[in-house]
Amino acid sequence: MKDRVSPEEWQTRVDLAACYRLVADFGWSDLIFTHITARVPGTEDQFLINPYGMMFDEITASSLVKIDTHGNKLEDSPFPVNPAGFIIHSAIHAVRHDAQCVLHVHSVNGVAVSAQKGGVLPISQQSIFVLSSLAYHGYEGVALNEEEKPRLVADLGDKNYLMLRNHGLLTLGKTIADAFVNMYIFEAACMIQVRAQAGGELVQIPSQIISGAQEQVKTVTKSQGGMLAWPGLLRRLDRIDPSYRT
Template identity: 75%
Template sequence: MKIQQSVTSVRDQVAPGEWQQRVTLAAAYRLVARFGWDDLVFTHLSARVPGRDHHFLINPYGMTFDEITASSLVKVDLDGKKVMDSPYEINPAGFTIHSAIHASREDANCVLHVHSVNGTAVSAQKDGVLPISQQSIFVLSSLAYHDYEGVALREDEKPRLVRHLGDKNFFMLRNHGLITVADNVPDAFLFMYVFEAACMIQVRAQAGGGELIPIDPHIIATAQQQAAAVTESAGGGLAWPALLRKLDRIDPSYRD
C-alpha cells in the first residue's frame, strides 16, 4: 500500500461539497467496520460526488474499512476509471454492481454493499426475509432480489441487476449479500442497519426451533409511514450525528 495523500492536498483539490461527501462516506466505512459487516477488503460503499459530473467515491482496493479516510477515497467515473490523481487503485470488478445502480437511478447517490454473515445466511434461504420482526417490516416494504450469477465481473449482468432492483431501497443478492440504495449516505447506512438486524433476528429466531409468528401484511403495507413517524421524517439523518459523535470519541481519523 502506498503512502496516503495528505489531507491538505486532497481537500485543496476538491470542492467543499465533495470534501463533505468524502468525510461522510469515510465515516460510513468506519461504522460498517465497527458493526462487523465488513469482509476484509472485499466489499464496497460508494457515493456520488455532488455536481454535474457522473463521478463517484469508492474505497482504495486493499484497505480495510477501519483504515479508510476522506482523503484516501478514490474518485472514479461510471467505468471505474480514476478521474483524479490518486496513489491508490480500485477493484474494477467491485464497481460493477455499484456503477450499474448509480447509472440507472438518479436517486442512487449512495450504494452500500456488504457480505455480512447474517445477511448472507438469509440470502441463501429460499424464502428470503421473513415478516417476523419489527425490523423486517421496513425491509419488506421496499425489498428486491437478484439470483446469484457468480462473482460480479460481467457487464451483461448489469441490466438484470437494474431490472430486479427497480425502485427499491433494499436489495438482497441471493447467496451473496446485501445492498442498500438511498439518496444520501445516512439513509443508506440506516437501511443497512435495519436490513442486517432483520436478518440477524431471523437467523436467531430460526435457531430457537419454535414456531415463528408472521406479521400481518397490512402492517407491512404501512411500514414507510411508520418509519417516517419514528424518525420524525429525518430518516438516517436522525441517528447520523450521534453515530459521528461515537466515531469521533473512538477515532476521528476518518476525517483526514
C-alpha cells in the same frame, strides 16, 4: 485533499469515510472485498470509492478515490480500484439518480438469509421496514460480467433494499446516512431471523402492517431518514478515532 475539492465534495468524502469506518465497527466488513460508493455532488458521472487494499477502518476522506462510470480513476492514488466491485454500483448509479449512496456488504447474517429460499421473513419490526421496499437478484457468480447489469437493475426497480442471493445485502439512500441506517435495519432483520429460526415456531406479521411500514418510518424518523441518527454515529466514531475526517 480538502483544499483541492469543493466544500460539498469534502463533506461527502467525510461522510463516506465515516460510513466505511462504521461498517467496520459494526462488524459487516469482509476484509477489503465490498464497496460503498457515493456520487460526487453536482455530477452525474463521478463517484467516490474505497482505495482497493485498505481496510475499512483505515479509510479517510482524503484516501477515497474519485472514479468515472467505468471505474477509471480520475485522480492520482497509490491504490487501485477493483473494477469488478464497481460492476454492481455502476449499474445502479446509472439508473437510480435518486440515490447518492450505494452500500454493499457480505455480512454473515445477510449472506445466511440470502441463501434461504424464503428470504426475509415478516417476523420482526425491522423486517417490515425492509419488506416494504425489498427486491431480490439471483446469483450469477462473482460480479465480473457487464451483461448482468440490465438484469440487476430490472430486479432492483425502485426498491431501496436488495438481497443478492447467495451473496449479500445492498442498500440505497438519498444520503450516505440513509444508506447506512437502511443497512443497519437490513442486517438486524437478518440477524433476528437467523436467531429466531433456532427456536420454536415463528409468528409472522400480517401483510397489512407491512404495507404501511414506509409511512411509519417517516413518523419515527420525523421524515429525516438516516440523518436523525447520523450526528450520533459520527460522535461515536469521533470517540473511537476521528482520523476518518482527514
